[in-house]
Amino acid sequence: MMYGFTWDTATPLTYAWSILPIILIGLTVTLKAAAAGFAIALVLGLVFAMLRRSRFRSVSWTTACVVEFLRDTPLLVQLFFLYYVLPEYGVTLPAFLTGALALGLQYSAYTSEVYRGGIEAVPRGQWEAATALNLTRMQTYRDIVVPQIVPRILPAMGNYMVAMIKETPVLSVITVLDMMALANMIGERTFEYLVPLTMVGLIFLILTLICSAGLHRLQKVLPKAGIPLR
Amino acid sequence: MTDNVKPPLIQFAGVTKRFGALTVLDNFNFEVAPGEKVTLIGPSGSGKSTVLRILMTLEPFQEGRLTLAGMDYHEPGAAAPFRASERHLRNIRSHVGMVFQSFNLFPHMSVIRNVAEAPVRVLGLSRDEAQARAVDLLALVGLADKKDHFPSQLSGGQQQRVAIARALAMRPRVLLFDEPTSALDPQLVGEVLAVIRDLAHEHDLTMLLVTHEMRFAREVSDRVCFFDKGQICEQGSPEAIFTAPSHPRTCEFLASVLG
Numbered sequence: 001m002m003y004g005f006t007w008d009t010a011t012p013l014t015y016a017w018s019i020l021p022i023i024l025i026g027l028t029v030t031l032k033a034a035a036a037g038f039a040i041a042l043v044l045g046l047v048f049a050m051l052r053r054s055r056f057r058s059v060s061w062t063t064a065c066v067v068e069f070l071r072d073t074p075l076l077v078q079l080f081f082l083y084y085v086l087p088e089y090g091v092t093l094p095a096f097l098t099g100a101l102a103l104g105l106q107y108s109a110y111t112s113e114v115y116r117g118g119i120e121a122v123p124r125g126q127w128e129a130a131t132a133l134n135l136t137r138m139q140t141y142r143d144i145v146v147p148q149i150v151p152r153i154l155p156a157m158g159n160y161m162v163a164m165i166k167e168t169p170v171l172s173v174i175t176v177l178d179m180m181a182l183a184n185m186i187g188e189r190t191f192e193y194l195v196p197l198t199m200v201g202l203i204f205l206i207l208t209l210i211c212s213a214g215l216h217r218l219q220k221v222l223p224k225a226g227i228p229l230r
Numbered sequence: 231m232t233d234n235v236k237p238p239l240i241q242f243a244g245v246t247k248r249f250g251a252l253t254v255l256d257n258f259n260f261e262v263a264p265g266e267k268v269t270l271i272g273p274s275g276s277g278k279s280t281v282l283r284i285l286m287t288l289e290p291f292q293e294g295r296l297t298l299a300g301m302d303y304h305e306p307g308a309a310a311p312f313r314a315s316e317r318h319l320r321n322i323r324s325h326v327g328m329v330f331q332s333f334n335l336f337p338h339m340s341v342i343r344n345v346a347e348a349p350v351r352v353l354g355l356s357r358d359e360a361q362a363r364a365v366d367l368l369a370l371v372g373l374a375d376k377k378d379h380f381p382s383q384l385s386g387g388q389q390q391r392v393a394i395a396r397a398l399a400m401r402p403r404v405l406l407f408d409e410p411t412s413a414l415d416p417q418l419v420g421e422v423l424a425v426i427r428d429l430a431h432e433h434d435l436t437m438l439l440v441t442h443e444m445r446f447a448r449e450v451s452d453r454v455c456f457f458d459k460g461q462i463c464e465q466g467s468p469e470a471i472f473t474a475p476s477h478p479r480t481c482e483f484l485a486s487v488l489g
Contacts, residue, residue, distance in 0.1 A: 061285075107466065125334035128288055128328075128330065129330065131287065132327060132397070133348035133352065133397075134323045135348060136316075143347060143351065147338045152313070163234060223380075225338045227381065227453045228338055228339075229340065229347075230343055
């Protein structure tokens, strides 16, 4: 029994049906972690990309180092570090928050490169026109650059989103009870892994297919010139 | 040449601009009086556009002094001798507008948004005020009916007219035109020149125009400056330059462009 639901292992079908509610509870955790992680990655990645382009050498260089570090160390190591080492220095975060943060940090390094490519593809004339109109750098990013790069970076961002969703099970190692962790626990108790793990796999498949379809659709409806501002 | 009583609005004093080993402006001296319409002509690579780009703060320069309405481009007391703070540069920029060869409209913004955006963000106008101003200016350039279109739906000439309206919306004292018709199909040049010609009648607006349209330069300018190798080789009234050029390089250039 788990979360008040008892399982029925009589046949694979009744077994699957009986543990579905438990798996779905795990699914909400998976979705929340992916959503929070990706939101962090989207925002932080843009911040990194902007800092990387700073006129001040010290800022751009430091940012480059941080991004490189995040990108070149395994997610699992970062996860353990945040979860087990930080508390020794007085910073204790709940498991879920730690997981979302680690995902977000790691992926922000990837997304910052996507943003950087997108920003560099904006013609110089756009920056010059913004300067001539006396827009600040922040206003230029917000009103001119970002709306224009969205259609261009969408495919790459979509890939990272799907990749991140698929990577959420790693959070189970720091006791986050996501879909994968729950399926594993059910397996441990019933000695019957096939059904719960298959269910998890299928749900991930459905999830990523939905995401891909949504992105594809978004790409179609979004004008090539960028998010239209009327 | 300009025996004006008014002090110059723009003053280049011994400005030198280099791109690496290439010297684009060499100890360059140049003054523009308030309200004056000055055309810069000359072979490509002679530094005409660079003058405009320096004025728009798009390019730094290495030596000399440049002032606009008494403001020094090199902020007094700034740490590095030729690097002004962003705040100082924004202060200068508030007096200058620019129209680019390639229009540089914001492709994701409607025509009216292109014109109204900066007045809202920079001048602090309300959306309604800025849109009213934009509509007036679009009417001025003959494009009031296109206000809800996007740039890609307009011809090059129409895009450039929007770009002129966009620059005017900031109410600059100085308006810079960097080869505004060079990227246009020949049949679209006229409509853009007509708009600029109307603007040239505005007394308060100071205009600097880089162009290869010699006949137009002759019509609208108070003064024509012939550029060669980073310096003004000859300058004077349009009549003087076009009918009786004295410098051999000017004669050569005019002969080549006027055919």
